[in-house]
Amino acid sequence: MGKSPGAWTGMRKKRWPLMILLLFSLSTATVFFIRSAFDSCSISSSSEASIGRHFSEEKGTEITDTEVSKTAQSLKPNPLDFMKSKLVLLVSHELSLSGGPLLLMELAFLLRGVGAEVVWITNQKLTESDEVIYSLEHKMLNRGVEVFSAKGQKAIDTALKADLVVLNTAVAGKWLDAVLKENVPHVLPKVLWWIHEMRGHYFTLEYVKHLPFVAGAMIDSHTTAEYWKTRTQERLGIKMPDTYVVHLGNSKELMEVAEDHVAKRVLREHVQESLGVRNEDLLFALINSVSRGKGQDLFLHAFHESLQLIQEKKLQVPSLHAVIVGSDMNAQMKFETELRNFVLEKKIHDRVHFVNKTLAVAPYLASIDVLVQNSQAHGECFGRITIEAMAFQLPVLGTAAGGTMEIVVNGTTGLLHPVGKEGVTPLANNIVKLATHVEKRLTMGKKGYERVKERFLEHHMSERIAFVLKEVLRKANSHSHA
Template sequence: MAKHSVGWVASQKRWLLAFLVMLSVSTLIAFFIRAAFDSCDRPLDVVAKSPTRVPSGLLVGAGPNPLNFMKSKLVLLVSHELSLSGGPLLLMELAFLLRSVGAEVCWITIQRPSDTDGVIYSLEHKMLDRGVQVSYAKGQGAVDITLKADMVVLNTAVSGKWLDVVLKEHVPHVLPKVLWWIHEMRGHYFKLDYVKHLPLVAGAMIDSHVTAEYWENRTRERLRIKMPQTYVVHLGNSKELMEVAEDSVAKRVLREHVRESLGVRSDDLVFAIINSVSRGKGQDLFLRSFYESLQLIKEKKLQVPTMHAVIVGSDMTAQTKFELELRNFVMLKKIQDHVHFVNKTLTVAPYLASIDVLVQNSQARGECFGRITIEAMAFQLPVLGTAAGGTTEIVVNGTTGLLHPAGKEGVTPLAKNIVKLATHVERRLTMGKRGYERVKERFLEHHMADRIATVLNAVLRRAKSHSDS
């Protein structure tokens, strides 16, 4: 009888895990969980000469969906690529929000590899299953859809070149109904070839105040062009992700499974960075900080649980120089037992359930927003983040996490912050709870839908005003 009971429990556990993993895949394809906002005491407003306050109180959960006015509207979404990176997955999320209220949605991908790609195939069929029409960047068909659409959403600065290449003489007729959604923070995107049409579009939408201000200043000073009316829209966690984050049984099962697969004990302390592995995401500096924190603990003879660093987003098949640098550092410092590399994956919810602290170590100007940050906070995790970009609008320093400088000068401060959270369990748990409360107040799907509705409504009015004149 005992053996039968144990077997039944194990079977149930495997079934629940499989279900949660499938749910996580579905959630993360539609709602980007990898690559999530910033001392957000500032209200959503327009970054322009005459800022306007977006009205509050239009919550999806409290009444009609604020996007209902988009019913039967034809919206064309133009993405520079279809991949697991932030921009395309955010645009897919918008596509699904619009489809949920009965909008007709068409998707055009500018760059599509000639070879069959499993990820692209999966994402395209995910959209087709939800009623999104998927087509390609060139040809008369693309022109016809663009001219017919009530609204065109360009996703990322790079998409700007598509206007001239595909639409040609039709560009002036299309610009008044274009909403340009910009996510980039790096300077090499500030090319006139990409963004010369920005001043004439109906509006720009940017994920954080920091990025919006950067674009406003940079376009004026470097390119001598003026930004259109610009809206800052913070993102929100999907309902599916929140269901997992708030399910204590699901989290416990996922935590046990992932820790077992990594060889991490239940009472060990895990710090993780969840981003595609690249120098801009700061995995190298995180590992240096982690090693330094181990040395500090040893020198001060502090009593802490065994500590681990997890890098989620690895890709050894690519054999990049940077990836090899990370692994060589681990070998050189002899910390192989403390560092774990996990291949890039859509199913990050299990890792959020299994770790104790998220590290958001994006470098230079930081993340435009950093979706993973609000997702980690939904799982009641404190965040150790760089004081740069959108992270400063999400993490309240000292309350929901701790911030450190970007660059090499941030290595020691991050190491000290790791030690602080390792040695103060109650502080770590309190920060996690406050982060969760902040997510519930600001960063849920209905908050995002409300904010986007305000922008889309304004763009439609502006497009209609132009056509009437």
């Protein structure tokens, strides 16, 4: 039986509080990297690289997805249940809306969810009052995560007493000598080092000299892991510890919005109205902090070239629009001015829309037709926005570099193009290809969603992390009894 107009309106109104709550959640699943701390990452790798492998340089062993899955199945109902009552110290280099701290917060909440005692310390804390830090700290406190100073006896005592210490990002390594001092050797055997960075200046002994002696390193993609292994050996002469590759997963909240057709339609209408575009228009969006490393300039060149191709070939396609989500004139004035000047010079200002940085990316994922992941140099370490877009059944046009190649199956869930200027024309051709073949666009989006459901959900991530934590705790216990 069909719903009456009144009932339909009432149902939509009831959904709004839930949608607002979801969209403004500070979960990493609904936050894109506002800062450009992770602008460049890793070298290329096979897009079908298996997930959940454990590379042990000393033993040369690999633990496959099947074995990880079996381990997870034996830990029902929650793969992290064994962490109940364990004391975990999380050390972040900063507390901000960038990827590393937000992922560590996500781990904190997963551990709190199974009854672990979780303590958070931030090594580089701003002295002045900061609303973002205040908000994030209180979000943690409200979830039962204890937050205190990274310096002082309390931090040392907690590190010595903890069952597990997680250092988040290479920069967090500075905390070891600065605070623990002579206690460093006692803590290293129970340290899990979660690394996201790939830029050259992180490869310094000041940050990572203790890396060979920790229980393990956890890295977001195989490409990043290989890069760290090579660079640390060649540049610093040190050896990586046992390294675990853990692909990330979408949160349950993000998936709820992505799978709610009513919510998506309401969000799409709202955003399209705010941008001044029509429902039949095609939107290609790049959702990342605006910086040269994320490739907004090359994307706009490709977009302009695609409009020229459509005009030259007299193709019948809907009106194309480019959306740049992540604008911040204060942080990137020179680069963003360059972008805006290009748009004016090419007279495409009616086709290009700049959207300020925002915590809520879900409305834009619900509103666009294609995600462009154009990160340059070594590409993305992983690229959380990529799996978020795939959850919304969006095809992805990505650079053939870094973690993107482990997420996007070229020709099936999206299309890849080279980094740099040589990637502009291929990207332009791919834009035209998806603009002119609606069936290809929709099929790729559906295939991407299926891939997310198979490997990039929160429970997949929990299973992979659970396997790593069990290994690290086993090593820590064997060391303490040695």
